[in-house]
Amino acid sequence: xxxxxxxxxxTFKKPFTLYGFKGTLPAGHYxxxxxxxxxxxxxxxxxxxxxVKLHLQVDPKHPGVQEALILSDPKxxxxxxxxxxxxxxxxxxxxxxxxxxxxxxxxxxGSKPIQxxxxxxxxxxxxxxxxxxxxx
Numbered sequence: 001x002x003x004x005x006x007x008x009x010x011t012f013k014k015p016f017t018l019y020g021f022k023g024t025l026p027a028g029h030y031x032x033x034x035x036x037x038x039x040x041x042x043x044x045x046x047x048x049x050x051x052v053k054l055h056l057q058v059d060p061k062h063p064g065v066q067e068a069l070i071l072s073d074p075k076x077x078x079x080x081x082x083x084x085x086x087x088x089x090x091x092x093x094x095x096x097x098x099x100x101x102x103x104x105x106x107x108x109x110g111s112k113p114i115q116x117x118x119x120x121x122x123x124x125x126x127x128x129x130x131x132x133x134x135x136x
Contacts, residue, residue: 002038004047007031010081013088018054019076021069031055032077033068049074 010032015024032054036047052074056067071077 003050004036004038006034006036008034010077012081012084014084016080016084018069018071018080020072026057028057030057034074052077 008031009029011029012025012027014027016027017024032052034049035051035053037050039046039048052071054069054071054077056069058066
């Protein structure tokens with residue numbers, strides 16, 4: 001079983017909550033340790049996130065004490081970051097998502113409905129006017 005570990009810094013712009021943690025955490029920068037396990041037997045390299053550790057901000061009252069929160073669901077951090085972006089009004093689509101409507105329009109320009117050589121309704125029970133565009 002091969003494990004890879006990585007560290008990154010995440011930023012929350014607003015106070016946030018995490019499932020399983022009582023209370024609200026303050027906005028700010030947090031160091032995150034991610035542990036992933038290699039998925040064996042595939043024809044390509046793939047990893048599954050096993051553990052996410054969020055290092056909490058140091059309490060000024062106890063400067064030498066560092067606390068970390070191990071998230072029970074590895075996807076919880078991503079969900080919290082999404083919620084934070086929505087609250088802060090900075091949620092953005094990836095360039096691929098943002099360009100989809102334009103790419104979609106270009107792909108269907110000049111396409112015509114497919115004419116089927118048989119009675120489509122008899123085979124599928126659906127209205128034949130609901131046809132897919134042809135890609136020539």
